[in-house]
Structures are given as structure tokens and as C-alpha cells.
Amino acid sequence: MPEIKRICIYCASSTKIDDCFFRDARKLGQLMAAKGIAIINGAGKMGLMQASTDGCLEAGGEAIGIIPSFMVKEGWCHQGMTQIIETSDMHTRQQKMAEMSDAAIVLPGGCGTFAEMMELITWKQLGLYLKPIVILNTNGYYNPLIQTLQQAVDMNFMRQQHSAIWQVASTPEEALKLVLETPLWDTSIRRFAAI
Numbered sequence: 001m002p003e004i005k006r007i008c009i010y011c012a013s014s015t016k017i018d019d020c021f022f023r024d025a026r027k028l029g030q031l032m033a034a035k036g037i038a039i040i041n042g043a044g045k046m047g048l049m050q051a052s053t054d055g056c057l058e059a060g061g062e063a064i065g066i067i068p069s070f071m072v073k074e075g076w077c078h079q080g081m082t083q084i085i086e087t088s089d090m091h092t093r094q095q096k097m098a099e100m101s102d103a104a105i106v107l108p109g110g111c112g113t114f115a116e117m118m119e120l121i122t123w124k125q126l127g128l129y130l131k132p133i134v135i136l137n138t139n140g141y142y143n144p145l146i147q148t149l150q151q152a153v154d155m156n157f158m159r160q161q162h163s164a165i166w167q168v169a170s171t172p173e174e175a176l177k178l179v180l181e182t183p184l185w186d187t188s189i190r191r192f193a194a195i
Helices: 019-034 047-058 069-073 090-100 111-125 143-154 160-164 172-181 187-192
Strands: 006-010 038-041 063-068 083-087 103-106 133-136 167-169
Touching: 006 019, 006 090, 006 111, 019 038, 019 047, 019 172, 038 047, 038 090, 047 063, 063 069, 063 090, 069 083, 083 090, 090 111, 103 111, 103 172, 111 133, 133 172, 143 160, 167 172
Parallel strands: 006 038, 006 103, 038 063, 063 083, 103 133, 133 167
Antiparallel strands: none
16 A cells, blocks of 8 residues: 555635535544644635634644635635745646645536546546545535546446445545545556547
8 A cells, every 4th residue: 555644635625615514624634634644635714624724723733725826815825824835827726736646636616626626536437547536525515527537437337446446435534544545546457548
């Protein structure tokens, strides 16, 4: 198993969501800190990004935020981060988040979170990203998307092997356990990228 020192957390910046999502985000940050695992996220000061960061920091953990300069100028940056890395654009941010982390956990979110998750899944399908990807499906939020991904496999838009690209957890504890137990992706799977 790969050594997990940093996990990238992709999640919502919305503040208008149910408390269950905030609880899971904060709990995940706390669990990571307890295991000495740093959090990497988009450095947002609102929503689940803030909750996961605050949970990690409150438990004595390290939180690294990667954020485009335009978002800093808008005042969207969490000032309590252990380290803030500014990027020139969103694409560089996503690449740096993936490069600097040893795994990814995707919490509920909107279009930005969907885009980041799908890009990681695509990179893994192509053998460009080999690290664990876990979807934290709090309150069944991702059920429709998980169904759609499975339908892509069932209808031969993806191979059966590709359904192992991601894992699904229903609790923060399970998400962290899956990250720690999932082996690196086999680069030889690249030859199956085309169906």
C-alpha cells in the first residue's frame, strides 16, 4: 500500500446546505489530523472547504490550500491555512492539488467539485493518476452520479475494470479506511482506456 501523508479533499463552498454535510466534512478533517495526514483543498473560507479545514486544524493537523490568485483577490481564501499556494488559474490549481496529494476524497459539492472529480477519474482511466479516489456519499448525495457511472460501464462506454477507479463510502471513517486500503492503480490498465 502507498504511504498516505496528504489527502486532497474536493468539496462544496456552499453555506446553504444541510448540517449533515458540515458534520461529515469536519469529522473527516479531525480523523485525518488524528492520523497525521495533512489536508489539501481549495483554500476556501466557506462551506465544506472551511469545515474540513477547521476540523483538521482544531485537531492539530496541517491544512494546505491551493487557490487561484483571482479567488484570493475576491476574498475567498481561508486565512487559517497552514500553507497557502497561489496559482495563476483553475487548471494549474487542479494539477497541483493532484500532484501534491497521495489520494483524493470527494465530498458533496456542485459543478466545480463534479468537474474536479471527473477529471481525476479520467486521468486514472488513462493511467495518468494512480492514487486512490474515494467518494464520500453523505446522505446518498452522489447516488444518481454513481448510478450514471455504473450505467457508463454497463452500456460499454467504459470497461468493467474502470468501475474500480473509484470507491464509495458512506461515512468519514469508511472514506479514510478505503483510502488507506486501496492500492495504487495499475498503469497497464491504460491499454484498456479505449473500449
